[in-house]
Amino acid sequence: MELVTVLLVVVVVVALVFDFTNGFHDAANAIATSVSTRALTPRVALLMAAALNLVGAFLGEGVAQTIGSGIITPPSGVEGMTVVLAALLGAITWNLLTWRLGLPSSSSHALIGGLGGAGLVAGAEEHWSVAVDLVLVPMVLSPLVGFVLAYLVMVGLLWLCRRANPGVANRRFRLAQTLSAAAMALGHGLQDAQKTMGVIVLALVASGHHSGAGIPWWVTVLAALAIALGTYAGGWRIMRTLGRRIIHLDPARGFAAETVSASILYVAAIGFHAPVSTTHTISAAVMGVGATKRLSAVRWGVARSIVVAWLLTLPAAGLAAAAACLLLRLVL
Template sequence: MDMILFLTIAIVVFALAFDFINGFHDTANAIATSVSTRALKPRTAIYMAAIMNFIGALTFTGVAKTISKDIVDPFMLESGSIVILAALISAIAWNLITWYFGIPSSSSHALIGSIAGAAISAAGFGILNYGGFLKILQALLISPFIAIAGGFIVMSLFKVLLKNRNLFKANKRIRYLQIGTAALQSFTHGTNDAQKAMGIITMALIAAQLQTGDDIQLWVRIAAATAMGLGTSIGGYKIIKTVGGKIMKIRPVNGAAADLSSAMIIFGATLVHLPVSTTHVISSAIMGVGSAQRVKGVKWCVAKKIVLTWIITMPICATIAAIVFQILDLFL
């Protein structure tokens, strides 16, 4: 019992660390466009994002329940606590590596791939809940394409609405709109991303037989929301630089269109209890907006590097988690 309690406490600490890192790793995506167009100063944008992330994290729990039971059944794992700890170590390592190099990779892919890899390492492929796992994979894979289409449509509508307007005056006014869209973006980020750590902690509590249902306890919600908010307040300037300028040259109208379309998609996923990659959705929305503006205006070489990172994240994290599990299992 002492070892189980120790592992559960370690999981809670690492899950909150994951949420903290997720905060400064992924918040950059939510505020990158508003910072790059100078609608908001970086520090102001980060503080606003921290508050909105915290509020969003406390508002919903559906995604957390999906994470806690749809990838693997925690009741079926004999070494459940070690599996979860190995998954967290793997996801945190990958997030720090990609943050260091300024690559906007997916924390969601990292975490979900890590859970699957550690669970398979512990009990074989039969341990996966294939129905739920495939549903999550479909959401992760389809959402970027929806975001590209959404960004293209919203930007096309903006072009029609602003057709006969003075571009300089319009951009000046749209900067004020960007403040609202950046706040909305940060709120939706909290509603989806912060819940992943909540789901992990709930899995650990079930595996340790400290709770029997999949309800997300209040202290778990507050702790995860706080960790996300604190991480957000640190900011991720390297990723802001990549998302906010290296994919395409962003003007206020482009930023507002990207924020609005991606926020709608992320929030829609939250409402149907599906985890999506906010990184994928926001970056894809920017590509869609750029395509509506001018296809050649998108720096597709940078976009290809981002897409390549998306593709390799899940298998790499699954492999790392599988290795970490075997090491932890050997000693614990």
């Protein structure tokens, strides 16, 4: 078997490992608020999130095409396989580090940073305009929009429910959170499973086994299964951060945060094919709804640590991928 084919198999396996780590790293994004408000039990929430991650992966290809052809154009052959493999190793390294620290950083931006870092070392063609328009701009806008919209939605809910019985309102919002958590999990599958699909297609094209930006059916199935299994494996460290350490959420605030965040994921994926971070949107939305209680209710020290992780993700994953690329080139 030719070396390029062997490397392609390795890249596909490593991409699915990344997809799995994405699932358990980001499981908290979909269900932490519902679990923390006791709208859902942890096991039921994980089952629902895993199932809807699986379904969401089949709902579109726009984000996959952006990742597969819009960020970089790697060289062909062994060199191209090296770039993609190094990008995945850099992203996995950052995912595992932030998971160990309990920080909800972005798997999406870790992957994009990895592609950029490995591509620079290998002299790949970098599509800077696409990176700015569909990565950097959404990276900044999605948390800002999430914070502001969540704040406004929560203010509206507080006004609408101002005369409601608190106990009755909480019960109704707990029921509503089942739907909002489901929407969030579906959006996570729509966004994040496609990123792995895009990387596998990038490797297939570089190895000469595929042409064009279309996604083979088997790639979609494998990516969907990997992220669903990873989600079911859980992400308890990060779940505690999102669900309790930023602010103690009530059902109404959990519903508002999830609804706003899911809406941003759908608009970005379907309307713009932009790979936005589920972590950024839900974290910012949680902060936004928390700020309606009082500014001091949000634990801004924890929020600051999360923002630092956001800012470090692209360069840190890029450096890890660049180092991996240099090592792989020496070996191969």
